[in-house]
Amino acid sequence: MAALPTALQVKARVKSRADRADDIALLKQELELPELEYVDISAQIELQKALNRWPLLEEMERLQPAVQPRVHQADFDKLP
Amino acid sequence: MTALSLRGLRGGVGTSSLLAATGQALHRLGERVLLVDMCPENLLRLHFNVDVSEPGGWARAMIDGVAWNTQAWDVEPGLSVLPYGRLKLEEQDQIEQRLLSEPMLWDRRQASLAEHFDWILFDVPLRLPGHAHIGPCALRLRIVEADAACHVLIQQDESSGEHLLINRFDPVSQLQRDLLLIWSKQYGARLLPLTVHLDEAMREALAFKKPVGTYAESSLAAQDVLSLATWCLTRRSEAE
Numbered sequence: 001m002a003a004l005p006t007a008l009q010v011k012a013r014v015k016s017r018a019d020r021a022d023d024i025a026l027l028k029q030e031l032e033l034p035e036l037e038y039v040d041i042s043a044q045i046e047l048q049k050a051l052n053r054w055p056l057l058e059e060m061e062r063l064q065p066a067v068q069p070r071v072h073q074a075d076f077d078k079l080p
Numbered sequence: 081m082t083a084l085s086l087r088g089l090r091g092g093v094g095t096s097s098l099l100a101a102t103g104q105a106l107h108r109l110g111e112r113v114l115l116v117d118m119c120p121e122n123l124l125r126l127h128f129n130v131d132v133s134e135p136g137g138w139a140r141a142m143i144d145g146v147a148w149n150t151q152a153w154d155v156e157p158g159l160s161v162l163p164y165g166r167l168k169l170e171e172q173d174q175i176e177q178r179l180l181s182e183p184m185l186w187d188r189r190q191a192s193l194a195e196h197f198d199w200i201l202f203d204v205p206l207r208l209p210g211h212a213h214i215g216p217c218a219l220r221l222r223i224v225e226a227d228a229a230c231h232v233l234i235q236q237d238e239s240s241g242e243h244l245l246i247n248r249f250d251p252v253s254q255l256q257r258d259l260l261l262i263w264s265k266q267y268g269a270r271l272l273p274l275t276v277h278l279d280e281a282m283r284e285a286l287a288f289k290k291p292v293g294t295y296a297e298s299s300l301a302a303q304d305v306l307s308l309a310t311w312c313l314t315r316r317s318e319a320e
Contacts, residue, residue: 047265050257050258050262053258
């Protein structure tokens with residue numbers, strides 16, 4: 001049976017693809033600043049758009065305040 | 081020996097086909113695998129070329145007073161499948177009552193199988209709590225599709241110890257992409273870092289009486305399932 005290299009790369013605690021792709025989490029770890037307040041605005045906007053597209057998802061979201069985006073897209077017409 | 085269970089969040093999400101494929105992929109990676117069908121629908125065996133008319137299985141054996149461990153089929157050396165068996169509705173109820181009154185039954189069965197297999201994979205039904213008493217299980221996966229029904233059901237689900245695996249993912253669908261984004265934020269590490277893509281080969285595999293990795297080795301679904309099997313091996317190593 002052919003050996004698949006993927007079966008062997010399992011020695012250390014392997015970070016998931018999502019963990020590795022999260023630059024901000026890696027930066028916090030590198031700087032040893034786990035409490036650093038950082039809001040990924042573009043990700044929050046994408047999440048908000050996804051929720052706004054579907055009434056059921058929006059309704060469910062109101063029941064789940066944990067992932068409520070903290071930032072909304074700016075409306076520059078209303079800025080002073 | 082490591083136990084892995086797959087259970088759909090709702091019916092029809094492709095759990096049995098995914099379990100058959102995962103068992104075959106683990107076997108391909110050199111593991112000794114037993115697949116156990118806990119579902120009265122008794123479909124898992126059909127992925128391994130067992131005759132449709134064959135009535136035998138572990139639950140049938142319990143009703144008939146026959147030894148349950150004589151009912152498995154060796155597909156290949158190191159790959160076996162234990163069907164549920166064909167049971168009438170009232171017989172299924174009898175098994176459910178028996179499993180509820182003897183919740184340690186599959187603990188003992190697992191222990192007796194441990195030296196023969198590296199993995200035991202359980203296809204667990206939705207609404208039969210007795211049939212979900214499968215003994216110690218290191219990896220429990222809840223199979224979902226990225227649709228609105230599953231979105232509602234996940235939030236109502238109380239068994240948060242299970243990982244979530246998206247089956248039949250279609251990246252062309254705006255709704256599915258949105259749900260993947262939302263679930264990634266909402267469920268974090270509980271959501272597996274891989275999805276199994278929508279692929280006609282998965283449906284065709286059952287019609288061909290094979291797991292997808294045997295029926296269409298180079299198909300997208302087969303490659304995804306191989307990634308899933310590798311993820312399972314990784315998780316087992318981390319647990320050791």
